[in-house]
Amino acid sequence: xxxxxxxxxxSLPRRLGHFARKQKAASFGLVVLFAxxxxxxxxxxxxxxxxxxxNIILNLAAPSAEHWFGNDTFGRDTLSRVIWGARVxxxxxxxxxxxxxxxxxxxxxxxxxxxxxxxxxxMAVMDVLLSFPSLVMxxxxxxxxxxxxxxxxxxxxxxxxxxxxxxxRAPTLSIRNREFVDAARSFGMSDWRIMLRxxxxxxxDEVVVLGTLWLATAVRTEASLSFIGxxxxxxxxxxxxxIRDGFENMLDSPWLVVMPSLAILAxxxxxxxxxxxxxxxxxxxxxxx
Amino acid sequence: xxxxTLKRLLFAIPSLLGVLTVVFFIVRIxxxxxAYVILGESASAxxxxxxxxxxxxxxxxxxxxxxxxxxxxxGDLGRSMISNQPVLNEVxxxxxxxxxxxxxxxxxxxxxGVPLGVLSARYRNGAADYVVRFFSLLGLxxxxxxxxxxxxxxxxxxxxxxxxxxxxxxxxxxxxxxxLVLPALNLGLxxxxxxxxxxxxxxxxxxxxxxxxxxxxxGAAPGQVLRVHALGNALLPIVTVVGLYLGVMIGNSVLTEIxxxxxxxxxxxVTALNQRDYPTLQAMLVIYALFIVLANIITDLTYGLIDPxxxxx
Numbered sequence: 001x002x003x004x005x006x007x008x009x010x011s012l013p014r015r016l017g018h019f020a021r022k023q024k025a026a027s028f029g030l031v032v033l034f035a036x037x038x039x040x041x042x043x044x045x046x047x048x049x050x051x052x053x054x055n056i057i058l059n060l061a062a063p064s065a066e067h068w069f070g071n072d073t074f075g076r077d078t079l080s081r082v083i084w085g086a087r088v089x090x091x092x093x094x095x096x097x098x099x100x101x102x103x104x105x106x107x108x109x110x111x112x113x114x115x116x117x118x119x120x121x122x123m124a125v126m127d128v129l130l131s132f133p134s135l136v137m138x139x140x141x142x143x144x145x146x147x148x149x150x151x152x153x154x155x156x157x158x159x160x161x162x163x164x165x166x167x168x169r170a171p172t173l174s175i176r177n178r179e180f181v182d183a184a185r186s187f188g189m190s191d192w193r194i195m196l197r198x199x200x201x202x203x204x205d206e207v208v209v210l211g212t213l214w215l216a217t218a219v220r221t222e223a224s225l226s227f228i229g230x231x232x233x234x235x236x237x238x239x240x241x242x243i244r245d246g247f248e249n250m251l252d253s254p255w256l257v258v259m260p261s262l263a264i265l266a267x268x269x270x271x272x273x274x275x276x277x278x279x280x281x282x283x284x285x286x287x288x289x
Numbered sequence: 290x291x292x293x294t295l296k297r298l299l300f301a302i303p304s305l306l307g308v309l310t311v312v313f314f315i316v317r318i319x320x321x322x323x324a325y326v327i328l329g330e331s332a333s334a335x336x337x338x339x340x341x342x343x344x345x346x347x348x349x350x351x352x353x354x355x356x357x358x359x360x361x362x363x364g365d366l367g368r369s370m371i372s373n374q375p376v377l378n379e380v381x382x383x384x385x386x387x388x389x390x391x392x393x394x395x396x397x398x399x400x401x402g403v404p405l406g407v408l409s410a411r412y413r414n415g416a417a418d419y420v421v422r423f424f425s426l427l428g429l430x431x432x433x434x435x436x437x438x439x440x441x442x443x444x445x446x447x448x449x450x451x452x453x454x455x456x457x458x459x460x461x462x463x464x465x466x467x468x469l470v471l472p473a474l475n476l477g478l479x480x481x482x483x484x485x486x487x488x489x490x491x492x493x494x495x496x497x498x499x500x501x502x503x504x505x506x507x508g509a510a511p512g513q514v515l516r517v518h519a520l521g522n523a524l525l526p527i528v529t530v531v532g533l534y535l536g537v538m539i540g541n542s543v544l545t546e547i548x549x550x551x552x553x554x555x556x557x558x559v560t561a562l563n564q565r566d567y568p569t570l571q572a573m574l575v576i577y578a579l580f581i582v583l584a585n586i587i588t589d590l591t592y593g594l595i596d597p598x599x600x601x602x
Contacts, residue, residue: 128307131581132574135540136558140315140574143562220432224544227434228559243435247548250438251446261435268430276426 019281026277032270040086047080052235063255070255072245078256081237082263088231088238089267092149093218096156097211103157104164105207109195111165112172123169126162134159138221142230149232156221160214167210171203209278216271223264239264293593297586304585306358308578313357316571317350344568366572371564376572379557386459387553391542393473395531398480403527405481406488407520410496421485428482433541437475437548444471459552472549476541480534487530491523498522524595532588536581 020027039046055075063070069078111122129137141155175181176199184194225231226240234241239260246256324332324340341347345356360367366376409421445451451471452464459465495501496519504518505511543555550556554573561569 124303124307128304128311130536131304131308131578131585132311133536133539133577133581135543136574136577139543139558139562140570143565143570144315216430223432224434224540227432227544228547228562230562240434243438247438250442254442257438257442261438264432264435265430268432269426272426272430 019277023277023281025273026281029270029273029277032266033274036086036267036270037090039083040090043084043087047077047083049077049080051076051080051084051237053077062253069259070253072242072253072256073249078242078259081242082239082259085237085239085242085260085263086267088149088236089219089222089240089264092152092156092222092232093215096153096222097160097214097218099153099157100160100214101164101207101211104161105168105200105203107161108165108168108170109172109199109203112169113176113191113195113199115173115176119169122165126165129158129162132159134217135221135224138225139228139230142225147225147230147233152222152225152230152232155225156218159221160218163214164207164210167206168203171206172199175199175202205282209275209282212271212278213275216268216275219264219267219271290593294590297589301582301586304582305579308582309358309361309575310354312571312574312578313354315574316567361575366575367568369561369569370566371561371569376569379569380554380572380576383552383554383557386551387542387546387555389469390472390476390545390551390553391535391538393469394476394480394538394542397473397477398484399531401477402481402484403488403520406485406527407492407515409485409489410492411515413493418489421489425482425485428479429486431479432544433475433479434544434548436478437472437545440471440475441548468549468551472545472551475545475549476538479541480538483530483534483537484527488523488527491526492519495519495523525592528588528591528595532584532591535584539577539580 053076055071057075059071059073059075069082072078072081107122107126111119137159138155141158142151145151145154181194181198184198189197222231222238223240223243226238227244229244231238231241242260243257246253246260250257324337324344324346345353348356364377366380368374369376369379372379405421405425409418412418452468459468501514501518504514509518542553543558545551546553546555547559554576558570558573560566561573
């Protein structure tokens, strides 16, 4: 943080407190998301069984006192798999959006700061990337690179870079002409230092808000790719993959589809609530009187 | 309007070129020799050489690129590795199914989404607003394949109103329409959620404007103010979002077609994926991108129709 950003705003804890009071739905979403993250982190300790432990006697067993969410075709415990599935789903979503935020944000700042030909080339490439439906693009990238965890993250990040570049570029265009940037330049500060120290902190809010909105998209894309069969390879449990496997036995054992679906929905609703709250809080046009 | 249309079409050429370039390179970032990837480890040296020859892989990259652009411009998107038929043949066969699905979904989205958004904005923070916002949040949160599975479970299996997976006789118009209902509803309801939201926020930002107060002060009927003065001015962002979400809808149509086992571009691309049919995948990506570029042009032209200021710029 630097003087240029601090002077105009209350402290972060105060802003958070204000946010929690004003945005009740978003706060609820945060609690749900936080619970999901805890599940993912502490999966080895809280899941009742080993997610990959097969027990053929329990093949497609209905939910019971021992196995709350029932068992799949291999007799694996669905509850444990749903808990472990949170790991892949949340990890892929968070890292891919972080990657897209860093790469897209930097490209946007560079485009906006230098302007001219650099700007035109970067933004033209971003516009082309926006011409592809993101699921189809992700599908092709994973198909070409091979379905591994890292490739999945790269593919999802690839589909999300352009919006971050756009949102980072717009405010950079006006900030680069502000007095404090001129002052920094007159001290002989390099362009890179100016971008990192003076421009990035000033655009961070907008990029982070967009990041929360895109987290939901990333969760959805990961689940969709896993459902198509391009997710992290079995036997690693993923929510989309579990739905794919359960689809065949949907008539006799609907819980195999319903339970992971509910997990995805809970995360999606929580993320959308948080995203909405953040957007309302940062968009002056929508601010409540 | 004609010169505006022509200008907009000319502007699409660089983006088309960019799209083709990206597609060309994505298919070629595959680690290792594509011929090896396609044929597998047990392939003989002759078979590999023959495939490389057939795919033009033994030529220098820039030459491959130029040949790729040249054949696309002539309307040749290559041949399927599996059937050895031109990819376009198969595309033309299934395209109507995807178009009828997305068109029906778009119709559902606009017909229900716009009025619901207006209602929500008109009674801001009232009961109706909360109900509409709750359901649009729900709609946004459903991945298309999950809502598709639930619709299938509810209205094809539990209450057998509509045909289950792949049963439909598509040459009978009535059967075809019946088979369209659930998939279109699946895509459409998600679209309703998107359109409702953007209509609401666009209306809210317009309702506070001075000219709305002026219209009210002049004694215009509340319904008229809402329809003519407010919605008329709120339309541009709505059209933008409808255009932008076409990309999301295309992704969702892939998932919907898989779950309902419906013929269409989505099924085609997933089949090609499972068969590692790279030429087909490459062609499909070009076609999908063409749709988006086309949708952007239509969106811009719609701006011109709605707002005379845009076309006179």
